[in-house]
Amino acid sequence: MDEKTKTPLLRLAKRSSFPKPAAWAIRVGSILFALLLGCVAILLTGNSPFKAYATMINGALGSKVYLQQTVKKAVPLLGCALAIAPCFKMRFWNIGAEGQITAGALAATFVARTFTGKLPSLPLLLLMAAGAILGGGLWALIPAFFKAKWNTNETLFTLMMNYIIIGVVAWLQAGPWEAQQGRIAQFDASAQLPKVLGVHCGWIIVLVLVLLVHIYMRHTKQGYEIAVIGDSMRTAQYAGMNVGRIMMRTMFLSGAISGLVGFIIAAGANHTLAKEIAGGVGFTSITVAWLSQLNAFAMIAISMMLGILTKGADTLQTAMSVPAAISDIIIGLLLFCMLGCEFFINYRLILRKKTGKGGAAV
């Protein structure tokens, strides 16, 4: 070692505070940067990025019908992101929303098949929703139970539960519940969600959920417990919280909301059950939850943004034959940039000073 201690070219220091507007400016900047990176993929297809983005925006917002379709895509994303938020706040990596949606839709379909014709529309729909809440919640409770009891890896457990329940639906679809050609019969009109402003009323349900989840997370004792566990498991234990019980409770709640989303998709959008019912919503909504910093209100904007992206990508595929997978690429880039930009919000880069003799010691 030299006698002189070397100061590195770049040093890091944690920021003690950072003005909120500036932090959001960095975040918006990183979104723009991600969209810029998305241009590269579009350029590879031989199209002009401006034209492509214009096509996407026009295809998503250009007319009333398009806007309705975009909202239809954003509704499950928003609902499911609300479901994931409490788990992620608790640092419980629930990536099984896809399966919890499917389980909820499965339960709702079961109720619909059993009680159609025996109940009027409103009680039937309420019963279907209750079934979906229970179905999704119980499906989520299984991995939570093992996590609480034996610390079983929840990431993989919840993930595997997706494939299992999707397999069960595939079996029902091709076997016991088959109506024709491997499909389950359409729901009766009494088991379909009514439309408000041209879109099924699921959008009202999720907007109410935004408010409820916000209050639950910020203004209740249970929400506070979740935050404490997320910050430090040991603190929570030391404070006398029953961590296992809180985990199971939170996961049930999360699965229940996902299940309700499954009900909304089945009774509102598709009017039937199929194994593709979740269609990746469970994964994409993780992005929504994280990009919004688990803030329920920010999720409305982010889910709309991703709704525009996915609907726009569909239009892009038909109009300019750009593969619809472009939306996954842009969503991935968005996440990368948003994850990366937090670093610049939390840390300060300090360049080595030119004059320094030995420099400032750390």
Add this chain to the structure above:
Amino acid sequence: MNALDTVILLLLAAITYGTPLLYGTLGEILTEKSGNLNLGVEGILFMGGAFGLGGVYYLEKFAGTPSGLVAILVALLCAFLAGAAASLIFCFLTTTLRANQNVTGLALAIFGTGVGQFAGEMMRVRAGSYVTVSNELKDFFIASPFPQFLKDIPYLGQLIFGNSWFFYLGVVLAIGMHLFLKKTRKGLYLRAVGENPGTADSAGINVTRYKYLATVIGGGISAIGGVVYIVTTAGCTWNNEGLSGVGWLAVALVIFCLWRPLSALWGSVLFGALMILYMRLQLSFVPTELYKILPYVVTVIVLIISSLRNNKEKQPPASLGLAYFREDR
């Protein structure tokens, strides 16, 4: 056909379907040994599959049919580079920019799946039809490197000498990785980084460099699994859904194998068997669709059992999934 033949056929198919898992798992073991939990294996496999197939396809299109070994090398190299690039993003975000490993891994899974499907679709659109390679190459990819007389040994001949190049390469890789981790100084350093980066750092080991190298090389190895899947089991054609779930099984297999490369050998064959059992061993009382979820059910059971045992030897690297910041020490 007698029972023994059935078992041998089943095992051969299990090895074929297990080989992609073997690469995926080996790569992830190397990554996790450095303390990085890269959940993006699913996306990495998609990228490896699309770029590996693309490499061979365009090589054949522009330079004529290459010899089999050249084609294999190109496929491996393209897949490796794609996986390494994807893992570099992961490592940059988690190690340098200190992002959360779980979320970054999930982002990589979404991104990689998108890139793989995008590239596969683009190739299809450009070609105007299905992207595939010549029959010569297809045959070579699933042929065994050993001479016929070895394969003619009764019963064991096919089983031991009748598998594809990729399988034997995977075996060599697994043994090599085992020796590297257990018998070399660099391997020891890598394990130290994964167990306790603070201590490793104090001992003068460059933690960042080890994390980067292990993650990038590990991601490259995982990606090879993608192209192996495409060329050995999917008939060298790109299919948007074909690979889905394989990467996640590989992540689960890492836990099943207790982070040991040698256990990955039989673990991957076992999971390969679970994946194809519904085709080979039909049971009249189990519907096919339910039979297909067997690997996932078994994975869940494995997860539960491995969480039940409380053995110090059988634990993940101690700092797995945790970020290391020298300043926070």
